[in-house]
Amino acid sequence: MSDKLTIASNENAVDQAAVDEEGFQTEHMILNMGPSHPAMHGTIKITAELDGETIVRSDVHVGYLHRGFEKECENSNYFQCFPYVDRLNYVSPMINNVAFAGVVEKALGVEVTERTKWIRVLISELSRLSDHLTCVGASAMELGAMSAFLYMIKAREYIWELHEAISGARLTVSYCRIGGLMRDLPDGFVPWCRANLAKIREVVLESQKLLAKNRIYFDRMRGVATITKEEAISYGFTGPMLRACGVEYDVRKATPYLVYDEIDFDVPVGEFGDNYDRFYVRMLEMEQSIRIIEQVLDRMPEGPINLYDPRFQLPPKDEVYNTIEGLVNHFKLIMHGIQIPKCEAYFAVEGGNGELGFYLVSDGTGRPYKVRCRPPSFIQMGAMSRLLEGQSIADVVPTFGMINMIGGECDR
C-alpha cells in the first residue's frame, strides 16, 4: 500500500478521486474515530482514509492522556515516583511497581530478601491475570459477547479484592518499596488466594468455551490484522503480540528476574500472528499465571520482607519514635532522598502487554535525573496503522482491543 503516513485533511482524499470500473467517479472518505468513541476503551483518535469500508491508510493520534510522567519523576524523590508508576498501566499496577523498584535496586546494586522475591512474583502474576482478563473481556464485549465480559470482570474483581487485602487499594496500590515491600501479606491470605484462584480458573475455562469456538468471535478475529514474524520484530512487538506470531520471547524466560528461573511454567506461542492468536495466547497465559501463583503459594518461604538498609529504606516506626538514630535516618531520607551514585541502568520485566522496561539515570542527588518507561502498548500502537491497512472499518475495534492499549502507559 501507500507509504504516506500523514493525512492532513480531506484534500488528500480528493486527490485520490478515480473512476471505478462501472464509470462512477469515486473518492476516498476520511473518517475520524475518537478520541471519545463508544467502541474505543481508551482515548485515541484514528483518522482513517476509507475506500468503501476498507481502510486504505490511517493515522493514529495518541497522547490524550499525557500527564508528564517523566517530568514529574524528575522533580520528585524516589519514594514519590511509586504513585506515578502505579498510574502507568493501571490495569496491572503491581507489575509497574515491581519494575520500577527493580531498576532502582539494580542501580543501587542490592538484592531483596527471598520472601520479597516470591511475593513480587505473586503480585506480578495476579496483575497479569487482571490485565489479560480485562483485555479479552473488553474486546469480547466490543464484539457483542456481553456475558463473557461480565464473567471476566467478575474474575478481575476477585483479583482486586486480593490487591485490596495486600495493599489497601484496588488500583493505586504503591505496594513495592525500594529494597522491599510496604508490608507482608495479610493473615489468611494464602487460603483466600487459593479460593479466589479456583474461581478465576473456572471463569477462564468458561470464557474460553464461550469465545474460542464461537462462530461470530472466531470469524471476526481469525485472519484479521495479520503480521509476519519479521515485521513484528521490526515493529518492536513484545509480549502476547509477539508470541502470537510464533516468536518465543518472554522476559521471564530470556532474562529471568526475581525467582522466575525456579518456577515451572510454559510460554504459549501462536502461529498466524492474527487477532485470534493474540486472544488465544492470552487465554493460555492466564492458565500459566495461575500455575505460577499456585507454585508460589506452595513454596513461598517465611522470612523478613524489608532489608531496612539505612541508605534507602525508611526505618520501622518504633525506631523512628523511640531512637534518635531512627529519627535522623527517617529525616535524612525524607528530606534528601536516596543518594544513588551516578549511574545508568535499564531493567525490564514482562508486563501484561510486553516488555516493560525502565531506564534510570542518576546524577548522585536524591532525585532521578531521568526515568524512562519503555511502554509496550505505545510501541505496539506504532504498528496500528500497518495492522489496519486493508482491513475493514469494523476490524478497528478488535485490533485495537488486542493491542490492549492502556492510555496511562501509552501516553504517560
Next chain:
Amino acid sequence: MADTLEKLKERFGDDVLLTHSFRGDDTALVRREQLLEVARFLRDELSFEMLTDETAVDLLHMAPDETFFPAGDRFEYVAHFYSLSRNLRVRIKARCPENDPRLPSLYSLFKTANFMEREIYDMYGIAFDGHPDMRRILLYDEFEGYPLRKDYPYDKEQPLIPMRTRRGEPQS
C-alpha cells in the same frame, strides 16, 4: 558479555568514544555520524534484531565524569538493542549539540523507530534525518517548547490555543 563491545570497537575504532558495562549493561557511546552504520552492523552482523527502546537525556545539569557522562554535547540519545537469537542486550548512545539537534533516524532499519523518534522530537526537540513523519506525537502541534529539556520550567503554563474546526484546521 562485553564481547559485543569488543566487536564494536574492532569495527568502528575511534568512532566508539566510550564503553562501560555497569551492572551487566553493555554501553557504547558512538559518534552520531556513525549511528546508523552502528545500528546496521548490530542488526546484520551481530544479530541484534530488535530495537527495544529509544530515548534521550538532556545533560544540561549533569556534572561530567569519566565513566558515564563525559563532557561534550548537551543531548544524549540512548537506544537499547536486543538480540532474540543470542539473548543479549546492548545500549548505544550518541550525542548531539544544542545548536544542531539532529541525529540520523533508524527508521530504515527498524519500523519501531517511527513512534519513538517522534516522541524524542516531541520532548527534546531533536530532529531525526530520514524519518518519514517528523511531527509531535504526545503533545499538540501548537505546544511551545520541549518539556523534557532541563531548562523547561516544571510549572510553566502553555497559552490557550484557538479552537479547531471539525477537520482539524485552526479556526479563522
